Amino acid sequence: MTEETRTVERSVEEWRELLSADQHAVLFKEATEPPGSSPLNQETRDGLFACAACFLPLFESSSKYESGTGWPSFFAPIAGRIGSRKDFKLILPRTEYHCARCGGHQGHVFKDGPAPTGERYCNNGVALRFVPDGDPLPEPRT
Ligand SMILES: [Zn+2]
Numbered sequence: 001m002t003e004e005t006r007t008v009e010r011s012v013e014e015w016r017e018l019l020s021a022d023q024h025a026v027l028f029k030e031a032t033e034p035p036g037s038s039p040l041n042q043e044t045r046d047g048l049f050a051c052a053a054c055f056l057p058l059f060e061s062s063s064k065y066e067s068g069t070g071w072p073s074f075f076a077p078i079a080g081r082i083g084s085r086k087d088f089k090l091i092l093p094r095t096e097y098h099c100a101r102c103g104g105h106q107g108h109v110f111k112d113g114p115a116p117t118g119e120r121y122c123n124n125g126v127a128l129r130f131v132p133d134g135d136p137l138p139e140p141r142t
Contacts, residue, residue: 006083008054008102008142015053015104018141026124027053027104030096035070038125043072047132054102055129055138058082059121067113067120072128074121075113084109097121102141 010018012028025031040049049059049072058081059074067073077097084097094108106127113120131137 006101006103010102019053020126022126023052026127027051027106030105033071033124033126037070038072040072040125040128040130041070043130045130045132047130047135048137049074049123049128049130050137051099051102051104051106052127052129053104054099054141056081056099056101056140057131057137058099058106058128059123065114067122069122071107072123072125073113074123075115075117075119077121082106 015028016024019027022033026033043064046061048057048061049064050057058077060078063074063076065073065075081100082097083100084095086093086095094110096105097107097109098105104127107121107123110120110122111118129138
């Protein structure tokens, strides 16, 4: 999955109108929320975690686990829903990942996750919207 698969092409300014300041800073300025700040850390119900910008479901609750980091963590995304690239903001390269549909930044992936993947998708809670099983998914933003 690469940038070329993006199908939502709003400008950073257009997204500002649709999102809270915190959501916008994380999704489109690659800010990181403070650890422990997201109510989704405690979310244990079955459901889907969707991109807070365009509402594409990115993670299933069955891949969520408690990493102890203070950020919602997953061992795998839904196939094909994220893109990634290396960034060098912390000197050591990290792998950034984002929603494949709108390009909104979600978090970073590390190699210290649990089985079966060994990966840890460390996600900003503010960049996700949780949709419990049985609730309708929000209409996608295009
Ligand atoms: Zn998105």
